[in-house]
Amino acid sequence: MLEIKNLHVKIAEEDKPILKGIDLVVPKGELHAIMGPNGSGKSTLAYVLAGRDDYEVTDGDILWNGESILEMEPDERAAAGVFLAFQYPMEIPGVAGLTFLRTATNAVRRKRGHEELTTPEFMKLVKQKAGELNIDVEMLKRPVNVGFSGGEKKRSEILQMALLEPTLCVLDETDSGLDIDALKVVSEGVNALRSPERAMLVITHYQRLLNYIVPDKVHVLAHGKIQRSGGKELALELEQSGYGEFGEKAA
Amino acid sequence: MTVAVMKTKAEQSFAEGFNEMRATLPGSAAVREAREGAARRFEELGLPHRRIEEWKYTDLRSAVKEALPARSGDKLAMTIADVIVAIGPLAQIDAHRIVFVNGAHRPDLSTPGSLAGLEVESLASTLEDAQATEFALSGFAGQDSNAVLALNTAYMSDGAIVRVHAEAELEKPLLLVNIRAGAQPCFAAVRNVLEVGAKASARIVEAFVSLPGAAGDGQINTATQINVGDEARLTHVKIAADDGSGVTHLANWFARLGKACEYRGFQLTQGVNLARNQIQVAFDGEDAKLDLSGVFLGRGTDHVDTTLVVDHAVPSCESRELFKGVLDGHSRGIFQGKIIVQAVAQKTDGKQMSQALLLSPDAEFDSKPELEIFADDVVCGHGATCAELDKDLMFYCQSRGIPTDVARVLLIESFIGEAVALVEDEAINEALMGFARDWLSK
Ligand SMILES: Nc1ncnc2c1ncn2[C@@H]1O[C@H](COP(=O)(O)OP(=O)(O)OP(=O)(O)O)[C@@H](O)[C@H]1O
Ligand SMILES: [Mg+2]
Numbered sequence: 167m168l169e170i171k172n173l174h175v176k177i178a179e180e181d182k183p184i185l186k187g188i189d190l191v192v193p194k195g196e197l198h199a200i201m202g203p204n205g206s207g208k209s210t211l212a213y214v215l216a217g218r219d220d221y222e223v224t225d226g227d228i229l230w231n232g233e234s235i236l237e238m239e240p241d242e243r244a245a246a247g248v249f250l251a252f253q254y255p256m257e258i259p260g261v262a263g264l265t266f267l268r269t270a271t272n273a274v275r276r277k278r279g280h281e282e283l284t285t286p287e288f289m290k291l292v293k294q295k296a297g298e299l300n301i302d303v304e305m306l307k308r309p310v311n312v313g314f315s316g317g318e319k320k321r322s323e324i325l326q327m328a329l330l331e332p333t334l335c336v337l338d339e340t341d342s343g344l345d346i347d348a349l350k351v352v353s354e355g356v357n358a359l360r361s362p363e364r365a366m367l368v369i370t371h372y373q374r375l376l377n378y379i380v381p382d383k384v385h386v387l388a389h390g391k392i393q394r395s396g397g398k399e400l401a402l403e404l405e406q407s408g409y410g411e412f413g414e415k416a417a
Numbered sequence: 418m419t420v421a422v423m424k425t426k427a428e429q430s431f432a433e434g435f436n437e438m439r440a441t442l443p444g445s446a447a448v449r450e451a452r453e454g455a456a457r458r459f460e461e462l463g464l465p466h467r468r469i470e471e472w473k474y475t476d477l478r479s480a481v482k483e484a485l486p487a488r489s490g491d492k493l494a495m496t497i498a499d500v501i502v503a504i505g506p507l508a509q510i511d512a513h514r515i516v517f518v519n520g521a522h523r524p525d526l527s528t529p530g531s532l533a534g535l536e537v538e539s540l541a542s543t544l545e546d547a548q549a550t551e552f553a554l555s556g557f558a559g560q561d562s563n564a565v566l567a568l569n570t571a572y573m574s575d576g577a578i579v580r581v582h583a584e585a586e587l588e589k590p591l592l593l594v595n596i597r598a599g600a601q602p603c604f605a606a607v608r609n610v611l612e613v614g615a616k617a618s619a620r621i622v623e624a625f626v627s628l629p630g631a632a633g634d635g636q637i638n639t640a641t642q643i644n645v646g647d648e649a650r651l652t653h654v655k656i657a658a659d660d661g662s663g664v665t666h667l668a669n670w671f672a673r674l675g676k677a678c679e680y681r682g683f684q685l686t687q688g689v690n691l692a693r694n695q696i697q698v699a700f701d702g703e704d705a706k707l708d709l710s711g712v713f714l715g716r717g718t719d720h721v722d723t724t725l726v727v728d729h730a731v732p733s734c735e736s737r738e739l740f741k742g743v744l745d746g747h748s749r750g751i752f753q754g755k756i757i758v759q760a761v762a763q764k765t766d767g768k769q770m771s772q773a774l775l776l777s778p779d780a781e782f783d784s785k786p787e788l789e790i791f792a793d794d795v796v797c798g799h800g801a802t803c804a805e806l807d808k809d810l811m812f813y814c815q816s817r818g819i820p821t822d823v824a825r826v827l828l829i830e831s832f833i834g835e836a837v838a839l840v841e842d843e844a845i846n847e848a849l850m851g852f853a854r855d856w857l858s859k
Contacts, residue, residue, distance in 0.1 A: 216812075216816045217812075218816075219812075239820075240812060240815035240816045241815040241817075241820045241824075244815070244816055244817060244818035245818055249816075252813070256809060256810055256813040258810055258813070258814075258827075258828070260830070260831025260832060260834045260835050261827055261830075266814075266827070269827065270814075270817035270818050270819050273818045273819050273820060273823065274817075274818035277818065309831070326817060330818060
């Protein structure tokens with residue numbers, strides 16, 4: 167279970183507060199969606215979950231399976247099951263995709279106390295997972311994400327997720343930039359990972375995604391706080407009403 | 418008016434050392450004369466210092482504190498197994514190996530037999546022969562003010578005279594291995610001559626390595642003359658990968674490129690405390706291609722200098738340079754690259770780039786690119802960058818479970834990999850990355 171308690175976050179180098187008291191619980195087996203206006207702090211929340219040090223937690227806590235993860239390094243969090251699919255996946259020139267994937271997969275396996283995969287075992291796994299996501303393995307011989315289209319980058323994030331087998335999946339606008347077919351493929355990839363052991367947090371601007379990935383709950387994040395929570399019908403309502411009602415003073 | 422300059426201790430002992438050794442150095446009367454001339458020149462010039470423009474970042478006069486004695490390694494007890502240990506990742510390459518120990522040829526440690534299309538002789542054995550001498554000394558014209566080369570000419574003990582026959586395609590790379598060995602610190606002056614005939618193709622690697630247990634201090638002075646024939650293809654790599662505590666590596670390359678040839682030069686420098694890699698390339702025929710690249714790795718107080726001059730003296734040639742440095746601790750990297758495009762050299766296409774990755778706030782990179790263009794129809798450019806490891810990429814790797822130390826290595830390897838890839842030879846690339854990985858894991 168993910169428990170976010172009274173989380174206050176500011177940018178490490180400035181005094182600008184971004185998250186001003188987030189309270190959120192995502193039990194295992196559930197998938198929650200977070201929606202909200204641009205600049206409201208959704209990506210910030212995602213990054214703080216993954217442990218990016220550009221941000222500083224000034225108050226509150228994040229518990230994963232009952233334990234605080236705030237003191238953990240990003241790689242320790244990954245080993246503990248946290249995975250963030252980036253809104254803007256990064257390019258790593260000079261590092262072949264397959265090398266990156268194998269290094270990551272085996273690093274996480276080692277830390278979880280599993281046997282590392284041999285190259286043939288890894289190749290078999292990556293071919294299978296890439297196939298399911300319509301990713302050409304040839305593409306993975308190229309440097310990580312370099313020259314990939316926006317949609318290809320998003321699919322490559324989901325491939326990483328499938329290989330690392332996280333238990334807390336945070337997807338930051340994975341749907342933006344995907345064409346209609348890719349959206350279906352990625353949604354199937356995400357749905358395939360839904361399980362009673364996993365908690366998922368999906369950040370999106372579009373109700374359309376939630377037709378494919380049906381959430382257990384929807385939360386509205388605006389001005390650094392969860393302003394409203396509801397069922398999947400909340401997304402439909404927002405589509406009609408917009409974020410007008412969550413004005414500045416609501417925060 | 419002449420000003421009497423105080424000789425430093427090192428300058429004095431280089432001169433005295435030569436006086437003691439002159440009788441034992443190999444060569445005919447003509448060679449002896451060349452040595453004496455060079456020794457006199459060195460005495461006049463002294464070690465280069467920072468008031469000489471090309472040496473302003475690398476003040477040898479203050480950095481070289483003493484002259485180590487030359488100690489030939491011809492009798493040092495060593496086995497082929499030792500050679501394998503010393504050359505590390507190069508042992509994986511199926512190559513024809515010629516081995517030198519502390520500047521002395523060791524046929525007993527070299528690959529027996531020969532390669533089709535290739536002749537290799539030891540410099541020492543040919544210096545008695547007037548014609549061979551002419552050949553070994555001829556490629557260094559116009560270098561009268563090069564004190565490091567003068568020292569090399571005075572002291573050169575051995576090296577390889579390599580001839581690749583016209584139209585020959587060497588099936589294996591040729592490895593010229595120079596091993597620093599023995600518990601006593603020493604100086605070695607090595608000279609190699611690489612003559613690649615017209616339309617031939619060859620891969621030649623010069624390696625300067627040390628045997629575990631070798632003295633921490635050492636001084637290498639190496640000069641290589643390279644002549645790439647018309648339409649020939651030469652891949653030429655120099656690896657200076659030591660791990661001593663006080664190793665000086667002073668290197669000169671002089672390359673002449675024939676018509677429509679392709680010359681790929683690469684230099685890796687690591688584990689060397691004071692390095693000056695000087696490279697001079699002259700285009701001597703149209704339509705030739707030069708790809709010069711390198712990687713230098715420094716930590717502690719290492720000082721690694723690459724200074725090159727590319728002379729476009731004829732039209733329609735292409736030159737590319739890419740040098741990448743990784744600098745940690747208080748180390749310092751220097752890149753000076755001068756591209757000259759003579760008035761006749763129309764249609765020249767020259768691009769140069771140097772990049773450094775600083776792993777510590779105390780590391781320093783100085784880059785001085787220079788373009789001297791006298792022709793009007795040319796495309797030339799240069800650039801230099803200096804950066805720290807990308808924090809965002811580090812986070813991206815870590816968020817995928819990759820620990821910081823592994824992520825660092827991954828990103829550093831990818832940074833230098835771009836330059837290494839230009840060698841375009843799978844086995845050699847792998848060996849180069851192997852050396853770099855060894856350095857990174859220390
Ligand atoms: N590293 C940073 N430095 C400065 N400002 C930042 C930084 N990260 C986030 N911010 C600011 O914090 C606020 C929240 O940004 P965040 O990216 O979390 O919004 P978001 O809800 O994900 O928006 P979007 O829907 O556009 O993706 C914005 O005003 C943004 O400019
Ligand atoms: Mg965002």
